Amino acid sequence: MPPTLPEFSLEGKVAVVTGASQGLGQQILNAFTLSGAHGAVVDLTQDSAQKSVQHLIQEAKDAGLQEPKIHAYECDTSSEEGVKSTWDKIVKEFGRVDILVTNAGITGGAPAEDYPYEDFKKMIDVNLTGTFLFARTAGKWWINNKIDGRVLMVSSMSGSIVNRPQKQCAYNASKAASAQLMKSLASEWAPHNIRVNALSPGYIQTEANEGEEMEKLSKEWIKDIPMARIAKPEEFRGAAVWLVSDASSYVTGSEIIVDGGYTIW
Numbered sequence: 001m002p003p004t005l006p007e008f009s010l011e012g013k014v015a016v017v018t019g020a021s022q023g024l025g026q027q028i029l030n031a032f033t034l035s036g037a038h039g040a041v042v043d044l045t046q047d048s049a050q051k052s053v054q055h056l057i058q059e060a061k062d063a064g065l066q067e068p069k070i071h072a073y074e075c076d077t078s079s080e081e082g083v084k085s086t087w088d089k090i091v092k093e094f095g096r097v098d099i100l101v102t103n104a105g106i107t108g109g110a111p112a113e114d115y116p117y118e119d120f121k122k123m124i125d126v127n128l129t130g131t132f133l134f135a136r137t138a139g140k141w142w143i144n145n146k147i148d149g150r151v152l153m154v155s156s157m158s159g160s161i162v163n164r165p166q167k168q169c170a171y172n173a174s175k176a177a178s179a180q181l182m183k184s185l186a187s188e189w190a191p192h193n194i195r196v197n198a199l200s201p202g203y204i205q206t207e208a209n210e211g212e213e214m215e216k217l218s219k220e221w222i223k224d225i226p227m228a229r230i231a232k233p234e235e236f237r238g239a240a241v242w243l244v245s246d247a248s249s250y251v252t253g254s255e256i257i258v259d260g261g262y263t264i265w
């Protein structure tokens with residue numbers, strides 16, 4: 001193994017990552033387990049979460065590491081009862097949790113004047129309320145058990161800018177609110193040694209951005225990106241490990257934007 005700074009190690013830590021069946025969430029948990037952590041894949045179906053577990057274990061083996069403990073959990077993060085029972089199961093099976101990444105999220109859009117109420121509500125329920133429910137459960141458990149927890153919220157550059165040309169007011173509002181939620185939790189929980197930060201990506205090549213319509217849109221997006229390309233999911237691994245490891249021990253309440261320069265303009 002090449003030498004690396006010890007403060008980036010996640011040796012023995014237990015990480016819960018929501019929406020880790022695919023895309024960015026899977027990449028983040030992969031980075032954590034390759035840095036020595038064990039982990040919980042939380043997603044909408046047991047089947048997709050279990051497939052991700054197999055993939056992550058194989059990645060660790062291919063890297064020549066000891067097999068990490070990784071388990072799958074079916075949970076809709078927007079369900080209060082679901083979040084509570086999933087957290088209890090994880091704690092029972094792992095004995096503790098050190099890191100929470102609230103990554104589960106949905107996208108979508110429509111012109112604001114026609115935005116269907118149910119779609120707007122769902123966006124807020126998953127992207128904001130689900131984030132709050134998981135963070136609240138973790139924060140309470142860490143405070144009661146005197147554990148120096150770390151929360152990493154996956155927000156988006158859409159919390160700071162309005163994307164174009166697609167119209168997506170609900171998504172943008174949900175991400176702006178989650179960044180402000182992050183700061184509020186960081187201030188409330190700093191006295192308990194719990195750090196809370198956000199990682200806000202620009203456009204990433206994941207399933208959320210696949211399909212003919214997205215292909216067309218991405219040609220437009222690239223014109224606004226100084227680096228003139230869409231990110232690969234693995235380009236967020238370093239920032240994610242930094243934000244939950246001791247390498248960022250004096251960082252809380254920060255939003256790290258990783259967007260190829262999009263928000264420069």
Ligand SMILES: NC(=O)c1ccc[n+]([C@@H]2O[C@H](COP(=O)([O-])OP(=O)(O)OC[C@H]3O[C@@H](n4cnc5c(N)ncnc54)[C@H](O)[C@@H]3O)[C@@H](O)[C@H]2O)c1
Binds near residue numbers: 205
């Ligand atoms: N792809 C991008 O360009 C981009 C850019 C900025 C931010 N993000 C954010 O990154 C995160 C991950 O995005 P992605 O591109 O990997 O998306 P993705 O659609 O590939 O993966 C999202 C995962 O979340 C899960 N999920 C959705 N709703 C859930 C719920 N209620 N409960 C549990 N799991 C749920 C899905 O099943 C899926 O596995 C999201 O929060 C997204 O908003 C993505």
Ligand SMILES: OC[C@@H](O)C(O)[C@H](O)CO
Binds near residue numbers: 157
């Ligand atoms: O801003 C980058 C993304 O959050 C994006 O808005 C989304 O993936 C578009 O559908």
